[in-house]
Amino acid sequence: MSDTKSPAPPASEYQDDEPLERPTGPAQAPAANGGLVLTTQCEFPAIARGASRDRFAVLVHAKAPSDVALAPLDLVTVLDVSASMKGQKLELLKQAMCFVIDQLGPTDRLSVVTFSRHASRLTRLARMSDAGKASAKIAVGALCVLRGTNIGQGLRVGAQVLSGRREKNAVAGMILLSDGHDSSGRWTSVEADGTKGYANPMPPSCRRQSGRPAAPIHTFGFGANHDAAAMHAVAEATGGTFSFVGNQAAIQDSFARCVGGLLSVAVQEARVAVTCLHRGVRVQEVKSGAYGSNVGADGRAASIDVGELYDGEERRFLVLVYVPSARATEEVTRLVKASCTYREAATGHARLAAAPAAVVQRPSELTKLPAPSVDVERECVRLAATEDIAAARVAADGGQNAGAARILESRLKAVERSAPGAAGDDPTCEAIKEELRDLSARVGDRAEYQKTGRACLLAGMSSHAQQRASGMDVQSTSKASAYLTPKMEEMVEISRESSAKRGGGSSGKQPVKLAKVEEEV
Known part of the structure; x- marks a missing residue:
């Protein structure tokens, strides 16, 4: 591989993706397991008839179906091969990439892009047949380091691979890994408030369109010297997750968790619609994290763009509504109804899920506040x-x-005082407690904050905003367990088994003999 000084080619030069594998059997039928499940739950079961409530919480819970047919994936990996990756980090990256290659099937396609001062596409978007895997492993095995770190150029080439596709698999994603700061001088911009911003250098095709990006970019900060703010910004802008890989040896497990999710996308284009039923009920706010939401001007309806869900993955949103006082004869107030339109990723079939109406009882008096x-x-x-x-x-x-x-520390105490937190057996609250303890220990000391604290905070923000497990916590038994899906967990187990077979290293299912190359610095 040479450090060419020519600019990245236009997207038209990358219209050479390998054709998709054509199905030979009958078209897949819609899932027979009931599909996505949508439910609603009210903050309290009852409100006194003569009382009104402001910002009354209704929980909307969506859960994707489990054990469904898998949709094929188009994956682009954009890898930092700057001089700081020399030595063990580069070898660990090669092993992790070989593991990823081994997990892809013949209907999945992969393209490998690297960047240093400039960016190069090492392999076209090719199906991972036996021949495709062998070719990809040769390219990965020949990786060597070069001067410079041009993250923006790497993203541009990766985006060109995806935007130039002549045919498209149902699912697409990008993995971006870097261990350093951009050295091109074009990456960091300064916003009006004096803070650094990172959205401008990103290719237009990477940004959100119609509420969701064309493909999420899952970013990995490798080691303690990467630009966590930039990597988090890229993930946040595209609907991906940011992972901090502080333990370099954990990179394969981190990739495994991410790829386990991408290979198990069950639902796409999910959109939740909330409609008020009672004439006096109004939606005041939707707590939807990273997912775009809209409340109608009159407050009578709201929507949430959920996008993709992995096999068995869940999303929870709080809809805050105004509940008026009830009429003298009104025993029940029907607050809202919720529905969700989506496509099955594997079949493309459009589906609709609906939840029973959210209702509250309206007794004439409440002598005791219900639990x-x-x-x-x-x-x-x-x-x-x-x-x-x-x-x-x-x-x-x-x-x-x-x-x-x-x-x-104050928030930790509040969690411990809450009803689910005080019980001591709630997995979500126990994970939050562990996270808050860990973060508070990292932020108090300035040096430790700059080394690991900032990256851990940003990774936590990313995971919570997306309600999706990131790759930073694979060494922990409980942290972020509320977001883990069975397929993601299963892929990490496969990674660890393969590592054990290699005697503690990280590799694919089969040991791979990596080519020895001279590293240019």
Whole structure:
């Protein structure tokens, strides 16, 4: 591989993707397991007839079907081969990539892009047949390091591979890995408030269109010296997750978790619609994290763009509504109804899921406040923790490290006092407690914050905003367990088994003999 000084070619030069494998059997029928399940749950089961409530929470819960047919994947990996990757890091990356190659099937396609001062497409988007895998492994085995770190150029070439496709698999995604800071001088821009921004250098095809990006970019900060803010910004702008791989040896497991999700996309183009039923009910706000939401001007309806869901993956959203006082004879108030339109990823069939109406009882008097819904309270706990993690990041970036630690410690105490947190057996709350303890220990000391704390905070923000497990916590038994899907967990187990067979290293299912190459620095 040479460090060419020519600019990246236009997208038209990459219209050479290998044709898709044509199905030989009958077309797949819609899933017979009932598809996506949508439910609603009210904050309290009852409100006194003469009382009104402001910002009354209704939880909308969507769960994708499990064990469905898998949709084929178009995957582009954009890999940093700058000089700082020399040695063990490059070898670990090669092993992790060989593992990824082994997990892809003959209907999946892969393209490998590398970047240093410039970017190169090493392999076209090719099906992972036996021949395709062998070719991809040769390219990966020949990786060598070069000067410079042009992250933006790597993204542009990766985007050109995807945008230039003549044919498209049902699912597409990009993995971006870097261990350093962009050295091109064109990556960082300064916003009006003085903060750094990273959206401008990104290719237009990478950005969100009609609410969702063409393909999510899942970013991996490799080691302690990467630009966590930039990597987080890329993931946030495209609907991907940002993972901090502080333990370099964990890169294969981190890739495994990400690829396990991409290979198990069950639902696409999911969109939740919420409609008010009672004439006096109004939607005031939707707590949807990274997912775009819209509330109608009159408050009578709202929508959430959910996008893709992995096999068995879940999403929870809080819809805050105004509940008016009831008429003298009104025993039940029907608040809202929720429905979800989506496509089955494997078949392309359009489907519709609907939840029973969310209702509250309206007794003439409430002598005792009813117990709140544990599910709703758990989501309120998660959202509050997410907001304080973001607040701690702002404080620490402003040099207020002690204040950032206090924010997290205060939130930890609040979680411990909450009903689900005090029980001690709620997996979500236990994971949040562990996360808050870990983060508070990393942000209080300025040096530790700059080394690992900022990246961990940003990875946590990314995971919570997407409600999706990132690759940073593969060494933990409980952290972010609320977001793990069985397929993601299964892929990590396969990774660890393959590592054990190699005697502790990370590789694919079959040991791969990597080519020895001279590394240019």
